[in-house]
Amino acid sequence: MYITNASRGLPRHRSRHLGERYSRWAARALVAALVISLMWLVLAFHLNGQWMFALLFLVLGASLAVVFTRRSLMSHRYIFPALAGLGVFVIFPLLYTIGISFSNYSSENLLSEERVRAQLMSRSYQEEGAAFSFALHREGDLVRLYLEAEASSELDEAMAGQRRFVTSPLNLANEEARTIGVQPVEAPPQAEPLAMREVITARGTLQALTLVTPEGVELRMAGMRSFAPMLDRYEARDDGSLYDRRDDRLLTADQETGFFVTDDGERLTPGWPVAVGLDNYTRIFTDPDIRGPFLQIFVWTFVFAGLTVAFTLAVGFVLATLLQWDQLRGKAIYRTLLILPYAVPAFISILIFKGMFNQNHGEINLILENLFGISPSWFTDPALARSMLLIVNTWLGYPYMLLLCMGLIQSIPRDLYEASAVDGGGPLTNLFRITLPLILKPLTPLLIAAFAFNFNNFVLIALLTGGSPDILGASTPAGTTDLLVSYTYRIAFQDAGQNFGLAAAIATLIFLLVVGLSWLNLRLSKVKV
Amino acid sequence: MAMVQPRSIRARKLGAHLALLGFVSLVVFPLLLVISISFREGNFATGSLIPERFSLEHWALAFGIPWERADGSVVQPPFPVLLWLWNSVKVAVVSSLMILALSTTSAYAFARMRFQGKAPILKGMLIFQMFPAVLSLVALYALFDRLGQLVPWLGINTHGALIVASLGAVALHIWTIKGYFESIDGSLEEAAMVDGASTWQAFRHILLPLSVPILMVVFILAFIMSIMEYPMASVLLLDEDKLTLAVGAQQYLAEHNQRWGDFAAAAVLSGLPITAAFLLCQRWIIGGLTAGGVKG
Numbered sequence: 037m038y039i040t041n042a043s044r045g046l047p048r049h050r051s052r053h054l055g056e057r058y059s060r061w062a063a064r065a066l067v068a069a070l071v072i073s074l075m076w077l078v079l080a081f082h083l084n085g086q087w088m089f090a091l092l093f094l095v096l097g098a099s100l101a102v103v104f105t106r107r108s109l110m111s112h113r114y115i116f117p118a119l120a121g122l123g124v125f126v127i128f129p130l131l132y133t134i135g136i137s138f139s140n141y142s143s144e145n146l147l148s149e150e151r152v153r154a155q156l157m158s159r160s161y162q163e164e165g166a167a168f169s170f171a172l173h174r175e176g177d178l179v180r181l182y183l184e185a186e187a188s189s190e191l192d193e194a195m196a197g198q199r200r201f202v203t204s205p206l207n208l209a210n211e212e213a214r215t216i217g218v219q220p221v222e223a224p225p226q227a228e229p230l231a232m233r234e235v236i237t238a239r240g241t242l243q244a245l246t247l248v249t250p251e252g253v254e255l256r257m258a259g260m261r262s263f264a265p266m267l268d269r270y271e272a273r274d275d276g277s278l279y280d281r282r283d284d285r286l287l288t289a290d291q292e293t294g295f296f297v298t299d300d301g302e303r304l305t306p307g308w309p310v311a312v313g314l315d316n317y318t319r320i321f322t323d324p325d326i327r328g329p330f331l332q333i334f335v336w337t338f339v340f341a342g343l344t345v346a347f348t349l350a351v352g353f354v355l356a357t358l359l360q361w362d363q364l365r366g367k368a369i370y371r372t373l374l375i376l377p378y379a380v381p382a383f384i385s386i387l388i389f390k391g392m393f394n395q396n397h398g399e400i401n402l403i404l405e406n407l408f409g410i411s412p413s414w415f416t417d418p419a420l421a422r423s424m425l426l427i428v429n430t431w432l433g434y435p436y437m438l439l440l441c442m443g444l445i446q447s448i449p450r451d452l453y454e455a456s457a458v459d460g461g462g463p464l465t466n467l468f469r470i471t472l473p474l475i476l477k478p479l480t481p482l483l484i485a486a487f488a489f490n491f492n493n494f495v496l497i498a499l500l501t502g503g504s505p506d507i508l509g510a511s512t513p514a515g516t517t518d519l520l521v522s523y524t525y526r527i528a529f530q531d532a533g534q535n536f537g538l539a540a541a542i543a544t545l546i547f548l549l550v551v552g553l554s555w556l557n558l559r560l561s562k563v564k565v
Numbered sequence: 566m567a568m569v570q571p572r573s574i575r576a577r578k579l580g581a582h583l584a585l586l587g588f589v590s591l592v593v594f595p596l597l598l599v600i601s602i603s604f605r606e607g608n609f610a611t612g613s614l615i616p617e618r619f620s621l622e623h624w625a626l627a628f629g630i631p632w633e634r635a636d637g638s639v640v641q642p643p644f645p646v647l648l649w650l651w652n653s654v655k656v657a658v659v660s661s662l663m664i665l666a667l668s669t670t671s672a673y674a675f676a677r678m679r680f681q682g683k684a685p686i687l688k689g690m691l692i693f694q695m696f697p698a699v700l701s702l703v704a705l706y707a708l709f710d711r712l713g714q715l716v717p718w719l720g721i722n723t724h725g726a727l728i729v730a731s732l733g734a735v736a737l738h739i740w741t742i743k744g745y746f747e748s749i750d751g752s753l754e755e756a757a758m759v760d761g762a763s764t765w766q767a768f769r770h771i772l773l774p775l776s777v778p779i780l781m782v783v784f785i786l787a788f789i790m791s792i793m794e795y796p797m798a799s800v801l802l803l804d805e806d807k808l809t810l811a812v813g814a815q816q817y818l819a820e821h822n823q824r825w826g827d828f829a830a831a832a833v834l835s836g837l838p839i840t841a842a843f844l845l846c847q848r849w850i851i852g853g854l855t856a857g858g859v860k861g
Contacts, residue, residue: 114674118667125733129701379843383811384836492697543700554695
C-alpha cells in the first residue's frame with residue numbers, strides 16, 4: 037500500500053514531455069465540457085419545473101467539478117465515475133421511489149396541476165336546445181350547407197326568423213378539418229336537399245367542419261340532423277376554482293386528494309399527484325383487499341426463497357460430495373454436464389420449461405399421460421404452479437451450490453478423513469461429523485446472498501407464470517405465484533390501475549428487508565476492506 | 566489404481582455412476598429436447614428425441630429466410646431474431662466496456678490508495694447492489710423519459726438508455742478486481758513512482774498489463790449479465806426492432822399463439838454462442854462468480 041505524492045506532501049510530479057501536457061489539458065477540457073453540459077441539463081430541468089432531476093444533475097455536476105479540481109481529492113478521481121453511476125442509476129432511483137411512496141402518483145394522478153388545468157380548460161361541450169338542423173343543397177358539383185335554428189323552445193321560435201345560415205359551396209370529397217364562415221340568409225336554397233343516404237356518406241367531411249357564425253359562435257356536427265354550438269365547458273375563477281358551465285356547478289381544487297371536486301364530493305379525472313403521507317403504507321396493512329393478497333404473497337416469497345435455497349443446496353451438496361470422491365472416474369465430464377443449466381442463459385431455459393410444462397402440448401404432460409394417465413394443469417392450479425416454479429428454479433440454481441460446495445470441500449484438510457478412516461468412520465460419519473460442520477460456516481453468507489437473490493427473482497416469475505393464477509378478490513393485480521417484486525412490477529406497469537405510489541411503498545418495504553439481509557450478510561462474512 | 570478393491574467399494578462406485586448418469590440425463594433432457602424440436606416439422610410436433618419428420622423450416626425462419634412448405638405456401642419469419650441478437654450483443658459489448666473502465670479505475674483506488682470514507686463506501690456499494698433494479702423501475706422510467714426530452718439518444722426506447730442504466734451495477738466487479746489487484750505486489754509500481762512516474766502512469770503502464778486475465782473475466786461476466794438483463798429492457802424498450810433477445814424471445818410463447826418449434830430454433834441459435842462462451846471460460850468465470858455473489 038502506498039500513497040500518492042500529493043497526499044505525502046511531496047512536490048507533485050511535473051511532466052517534462054509536451055505530449056503529456058497536451059493530454060493533461062485535454063483531460064481538463066473534457067471535465068469542463070462535462071460540467072458545462074451537466075449544468076445545461078440542470079437549467080433545462082429547472083425551467084421545466086422538474087426540480088428533483090435538476091437537483092440530481094446539480095449534485096453530479098458540482099461534485100464532478102470539485103473532485104477534478106481539488107488536488108487533495110486525487111484518489112477520489114479514480115472512484116468518481118463508478119460512484120456517479122451508482123448514484124444516478126441506483127441511489128437516486130431509490131430515493132425517488134421512496135419519495136413516490138408518500139404520494140398518490142398513479143395513472144390517474146399523473147400530470148402536474150397546471151397541465152390538468154390546461155387540459156380541463158380545453159374541454160368543450162355542445163349546448164342542448166341551441167342546435168341547428170341542417171340540410172345539404174347541391175349547387176353544380178359542390179354543395180351548400182344550410183342551417184336553420186331548431187324551434188324547440190319558445191325562445192328559439194321567436195328568433196327562428198333570424199337564425200338561418202348558409203355556407204359557400206363546399207367540396208364534399210375533401211375530408212380535411214376546415215373552419216368555414218356562414219352567412220345569414222332569408223330562405224333555404226332553391227335546390228332540393230340531399231337524401232339522408234347521401235348525408236351519411238358525407239359524414240366524414242361534415243364531422244371535420246367547424247362553422248363560424250358572424251357573431252363568432254363555433255358550430256360543430258352534433259348528430260346526423262344537427263349542428264350545435266361548441267362552448268368552453270369550464271371557466272376559471274379568480275380563487276382557483278373552476279365553474280362547470282354545462283352542469284352549472286363549482287369545482288374546487290382539492291390538494292388533499294389531487295382532484296377537482298364538486299361540493300357533493302364527485303371527482304373529476306384526471307388529477308395531479310399530491311403528497312398523501314403514510315396513506316399507501318396504511319392501505320397495505322389495513323385495506324382488506326390489499327392486505328390479504330399482500331400477506332399471502334409475502335409468505336410465499338419467503339417460502340419460495342427458503343425452499344429454493346434448501347433444495348438447490350441439498351442437490352448441489354450431494355452432487356459435490358459424489359464428485360469429490362477420488363476413486364470416481366470421468367469427473368470432468370460429469371462436472372461440465374452438471375453445470376450446463378448455469379451456462380445456458382436463464383431467459384432461454386425458463387422459456388423452454390414454459391413450453392415443456394404446457395398442459396396440452398408439453399412434453400412433461402405427454403410423459404405423465406403415457407405413464408400414469410394424468411395430465412396436471414401446471415399453470416392454473418396454484419399448488420401445481422408453485423411446485424413447477426420450485427422444480428424449475430432448483431434446476432436453474434443447483435449448479436451454483438454445486439460449485440460453491442466443491443470449492444469448500446476441496447479446502448478441507450485431507451488428514452481429517454484419514455484420521456476418521458483410522459478410527460473406523462464410514463462415509464456417513466465423514467459427511468455429518470467432518471464435511472458438513474466445516475463448510476456450513478463459510479457457506480452461510482453465500483446462502484443469505486442466494487436467499488436475497490431468489491427473494492427478488494423477478495425474471496423467473498415474469499417469464500414462467502407471470503404471477504398467475506390470480507388471487508380472487510384482490511383489488512390490485514395479484515397472483516398466487518407472484519413474489520413481492522413481481523407483484524410490485526404488476527401494480528406499477530400492468531393493467532389500467534398503474535398505481536405507482538402503492539408500488540413504491542411496497543418497494544420501500546422490500547428494500548428495508550433486503551438491507552437487513554445484506555447487513556446480516558456483511559456481519560457474518562466479516563468482509564475485510 | 567493397482568490395489569485390489571473390496572467388493573463394497575466397487576458396488577458403491579457403480580451406484581454413484583448410475584445416480585450421476587440418471588441425474589445428468591434429467592438435467593440434459595430439456596436441452597436435448599429443444600434441439601430435437603427445432604428440427605421437427607410443425608409447431609406442435611411430438612415424438613422421439615430423434616425427429617421422425619426432419620425439417621429445417623424453423624431454422625430457416627430463425628435466420629430470417631422465408632420458408633416454402635411442401636404444399637407451396639410460404640411462411641414468413643415471425644420475429645427478427647438475428648436483429649434481437651445483434652441488439653443484445655451491441656448493448657452488451659458497449660456496456661461491458663464501460664463497466665470495465667469504471668470498475669478498474671475505482672478498484673485501483675480502493676486497492677492501492679488510502680483516502681477518507683473508503684471502508685463505508687465499499688460496504689455501502691455492496692448493500693445498494695442488493696436492491697433489485699425491478700423495484701426502482703418507475704423512477705428509472707421517469708428519469709429516462711424526462712432525459713429523453715432533452716437528450717434524444719438517452720430517452721425511452723433507445724439502446725443508449727439501456728447501456729447507461731447498466732452502469733449502476735459495478736460494485737461486484739469492483740470487489741473482484743480489487744481482490745486481484747491486492748494479490749499483486751505493489752513494489753513494482755512503487756519503484757516506478759520513485760523513478761518519477763505519476764500515479765496514473767504506474768496504474769496504466771505497470772498494473773494494468775499485469776491484470777489482463779481478471780479484466781477478461783470481468784468483461785465476460787458483465788457481458789453475460791447484460792445479455793440476460795430482462796426487467797430494465799422490458800420497460801425501457803418498446804419497438805419490436807429495438808428489443809433485446811431476453812425481452813423478445815418470450816413473444817414466441819405468447820398466451821394464445823405458442824410457436825414452440827420456431828422458439829426452439831431461435832433458442833438454440835441464440836443460446837448456443839452464449840453457452841459455449843460460458844463453458845470455454847468457465848474456469849475464470851466460476852472463480853469470479855463464486856467469490857462475489859450470485860449469477861443475475
